[in-house]
Amino acid sequence: MRDYKAFVKYSKAGPRYTSYPTAVEFNKDFKYEEYVEILKKQNKALSLYFHLPFCRSACYFCGCNVIYTAKEESKERYLNYLFKELDILSTILDTKREVVQMHFGGGTPTFFSAKQLESLILKIKSVFANFSKDAEISCEIDPRFLNEEQADVLTKNGFNRISFGVQDFNEKVQKEIHRIQPFGVTQNAVNMVRDRGIKSVNMDLIYGLPFQTLETFKQTLEQALLINPDRLAIFNYAHVPWLKKNMRKFDENTLPSPDIKLQILEYCETFLTKNGYKMIGMDHFAKEEDELFKALENGTLHRNFQGYTTKGGADLIGVGLTSIGEGQNHYAQNFKDMPSYEAAIDKGILPFERGIKLSYDDELRKTVIMELMANFRLDIKRIEKEFKIDFKEYFEEELKSLEDYKSFIDLDENYIRVNETGALLIRNIAMCFDAYMKNISEDKKVFSKTV
Missing domain, CATH: 3.80.30.20 (tm_1862 like domain)
Incomplete structure (x- = not known):
């Protein structure tokens, strides 16, 4: 059994990444x-x-x-x-x-x-x-x-x-x-x-x-x-x-x-x-x-x-009420309260309340984060080819953030691979590529703790 007292420092508020953004x-x-x-x-x-x-x-x-x-x-x-x-x-x-x-x-x-x-x-x-x-x-x-x-x-x-x-x-x-x-x-x-x-x-x-x-x-x-x-x-x-x-x-x-x-x-x-x-x-x-x-x-x-x-x-x-839809470059959520949900439908329109249309950067980061969350590895060359970027150049700051987790990942020219221990901190690792987390202050209660 590992000594997990040292892991407590990684317990911070962060998303579960069922979506990005x-x-x-x-x-x-x-x-x-x-x-x-x-x-x-x-x-x-x-x-x-x-x-x-x-x-x-x-x-x-x-x-x-x-x-x-x-x-x-x-x-x-x-x-x-x-x-x-x-x-x-x-x-x-x-x-x-x-x-x-x-x-x-x-x-x-x-x-x-x-x-x-x-x-x-x-x-x-x-x-x-x-x-x-x-x-x-x-x-x-x-x-x-x-x-x-x-x-x-x-x-x-x-x-x-x-x-x-x-x-x-x-x-x-x-x-x-x-x-x-x-x-x-x-x-x-x-x-x-x-x-x-x-x-x-x-x-x-x-x-x-x-x-x-x-x-x-x-x-x-x-x-x-x-x-x-x-x-x-x-x-x-x-x-x-x-x-x-x-x-x-x-x-x-x-x-x-x-x-x-x-x-x-x-x-x-x-x-x-x-x-x-x-x-x-x-x-x-x-x-x-x-x-x-x-x-x-x-x-x-x-x-x-x-x-x-x-x-x-x-x-x-x-x-249905509160349901979320997803396409390649959008998310759409229905109303969360029943009166608004019913009122929209009574007008003959979908009960859509809010959502987001993804930018190029959103789509890129979504692909990176979801691949890490799902497969514990990222094919860097595939990302470069698909999005026509130089990965190290585009994610220079993010790769610096990954230094905090260097004992939990293997990083080379072709792949980011999360090791068995790193899998326990995969939300933290994915957060390094989240552009929106920079705008959420530590004291603002939005997400649950990652650990």
Whole structure:
């Protein structure tokens, strides 16, 4: 076990780089008319994201955009607006393009009934009829909200990847984060989809939660492997109480220190490697037969708002409240509040609120940062050829910043390679190439800590 006390100095506020530029830079200078024109001209394959934002109650660790409700009419009303948004999209997009990926995120997608889920799926397929034979169709599921009818609807309609939110199996941690979820509940939910032919099951865990220790997390990992997921996403808890009021319920003295969190992450890598998994990017682990592992091996792994994916290069269309879309040179986000979202749709326009059109420099830096985040290496010569630059000259200052991490990388004329220890600090390393971080002062609370 490494001495992680020395790593504490690297614990600074920084992005997770699900996008570059990050959502902090999205603004209203990118106009609706520009966005619509971009959508009209797109011709790549499609990736579709649907945000289903409702939950019955709050999980105190959650950083998602969520609406808490028990009202059935709220869900029905929201579905009605999703259908209208799809109808508007169908008048702008070429919906005959091939769909290679679709994802239901939340909130809790399975807080919607089987009947409601099926009505949404049928509506989507009536608009986007050209799903590829090997399309990745996935859904996030809270194991506490899954029944046989919902599992039937998902599998019958082509869903082939399921991601289960677990976070931690320790009862004390579960009580503190307001998410009581016995092991048997999770096991039964996984069995439910396995029995219906789902071959790819992901489990989400979080380290850095109140009362977690290395020993308690070891037990959680051992229990997780009893369920035998194909992938694990093990996230560093993002403590941002200035943004999420639920997080203020935590006594910060109960949160594990940065060095303990790094010990947990290192143990995850060691333990899971011994048990047939490979670390993918900064927070994912996959079995060697998984396509994520194969993409990492051949350097084709990509990162977007859904995490790590093999479906890079597709145009991402975000549908629903707060959803974010992405193209080669833009990001676009829908309204975050329901009245504004509904008002736009009632006017017959997309519920677009803000975004950003990428400059040449943005596109270059996005390519550099995302390749480092996804593959832990950067092909310098490929970047020079693609963007017609001299890498050392263009990134002179950035390469000086990398000196702080010289023990974590190998740098030569052709490649930047991040070593095994450096993988634990990949956010810090990527930040060296982020032009916008220079404009964010240390005392401005924007991002969670990298360690």
